[in-house]
Amino acid sequence: MISASPARSGAYRWVVVGNGENRRVRSFRAAAVAAGLPAPRVVEWLDVLRAGGHGFTDDELVRLDSPGEHAEVDRVLRGVTDPTRVEGTGRWYAGFAAAVASLRGGCRLDDPVELGVLFDKRLCHARLAAAGVPVPASPTSGPGTPVGDWGDLRARMRAAGLARVFVKIAHGSSASGVLALETHSSGRIRATTSVEVSPSGALHNSLRVRRYHAEAEIAAIVDRLAPDGLHIEQWIPKSALQGRSCDLRILVVAGRATHLVARRSAVPITNLHLGGERGDPDAVRAAAGEHWPRALELAERAAACFPRTLCVGVDLLPTTHWREFVVGEVNAFGDLLPRVTGLPGSPAVGMDTYAAQIAAAPRWYGAGRTAFAPEDEHVPA
Numbered sequence: 001m002i003s004a005s006p007a008r009s010g011a012y013r014w015v016v017v018g019n020g021e022n023r024r025v026r027s028f029r030a031a032a033v034a035a036g037l038p039a040p041r042v043v044e045w046l047d048v049l050r051a052g053g054h055g056f057t058d059d060e061l062v063r064l065d066s067p068g069e070h071a072e073v074d075r076v077l078r079g080v081t082d083p084t085r086v087e088g089t090g091r092w093y094a095g096f097a098a099a100v101a102s103l104r105g106g107c108r109l110d111d112p113v114e115l116g117v118l119f120d121k122r123l124c125h126a127r128l129a130a131a132g133v134p135v136p137a138s139p140t141s142g143p144g145t146p147v148g149d150w151g152d153l154r155a156r157m158r159a160a161g162l163a164r165v166f167v168k169i170a171h172g173s174s175a176s177g178v179l180a181l182e183t184h185s186s187g188r189i190r191a192t193t194s195v196e197v198s199p200s201g202a203l204h205n206s207l208r209v210r211r212y213h214a215e216a217e218i219a220a221i222v223d224r225l226a227p228d229g230l231h232i233e234q235w236i237p238k239s240a241l242q243g244r245s246c247d248l249r250i251l252v253v254a255g256r257a258t259h260l261v262a263r264r265s266a267v268p269i270t271n272l273h274l275g276g277e278r279g280d281p282d283a284v285r286a287a288a289g290e291h292w293p294r295a296l297e298l299a300e301r302a303a304a305c306f307p308r309t310l311c312v313g314v315d316l317l318p319t320t321h322w323r324e325f326v327v328g329e330v331n332a333f334g335d336l337l338p339r340v341t342g343l344p345g346s347p348a349v350g351m352d353t354y355a356a357q358i359a360a361a362p363r364w365y366g367a368g369r370t371a372f373a374p375e376d377e378h379v380p381a
């Protein structure tokens with residue numbers, strides 16, 4: 001049960017735990033000011049890490065933001081000095097979980113236990129599957145024995161009958177370290193990835209997607225990534241939008257699907273910073289046709305697996321010519337969607353992702369973490 005707090009009556013103050021100079025925090029503070037609220041207080045992740053925690057008062061609504069894009073925070077969490085390095089995500093996960101657990105008090109909009117699941121793709125996959133949410137087949141779902149090396153990965157693929165998979169760092173984000181792996185009975189093999197291997201063997205994130213065809217090269221990458229934890233998922237063929245493979249980021253705020261970004265690409269990895277392009281939302285809805293409401297409902301079902309977290313970004317994979325949808329991932333910090341406003345018929349029409357959270361949070365928290373109330377809906381004529 002949620003204890004009584006000033007947030008229930010609206011007498012609250014916003015606080016953001018983040019990297020103060022980051023565009024995420026700046027955009028959220030600007031949205032609060034635009035809504036007529038005082039600029040939210042910022043608690044720096046670096047200060048939390050150095051002090052071993054931070055406390056909040058009962059009248060503070062506390063929103064966590066990504067600790068990324070800050071060199072010193074990254075060094076403390078991952079132990080690397082080059083932000084392009086791929087390795088170190090296992091250490092990052094442990095450090096981030098400890099930092100979240102060190103926060104005390106306040107009205108929390110991000111549940112620490114749920115964040116731990118969201119930032120482990122294996123645990124997240126298992127939670128979704130247990131709830132009946134359609135997800136790609138995976139031999140690494142849940143807290144089982146970690147993948148040891150390339151030979152272990154290949155053995156798991158064979159046992160699961162999977163020839164084409166996505167190999168993901170268990171605690172990765174932004175497609176860091178992801179390999180779209182194709183194997184053939186002839187012995188041919190190909191990995192599509194943004195990973196660049198330095199002469200020393202160290203792995204770096206690149207803005208250029210490349211392909212590796214030599215098994216020894218691919219094995220070396222996997223062996224280097226395996227100590228941080230790996231997740232294997234069936235490669236789901238995605239439907240096309242305007243001639244290119246497409247997937248969808250659907251933001252869910254307080255239980256309701258509010259914002260959409262379609263990502264199109266000529267390669268299997270669709271992330272926009274790797275050359276993907278935004279697709280036309282109207283074209284998405286037209287392609288899905290009568291199936292579009294089911295896509296939104298599926299995103300909300302996935303988000304409902306994390307009922308104590310205000311906002312998540314759900315990655316949907318449209319398949320079978322836009323007639324079916326599968327959940328690829330659920331992202332804790334998936335709300336950086338510049339220039340995107342609320343979906344028609346959603347409670348967030350005319351709002352960006354941050355304004356939608358500011359509008360929804362007090363009622364969601366005060367009502368015991370439920371969805372937007374019907375009277376909050378704004379359906380355009």
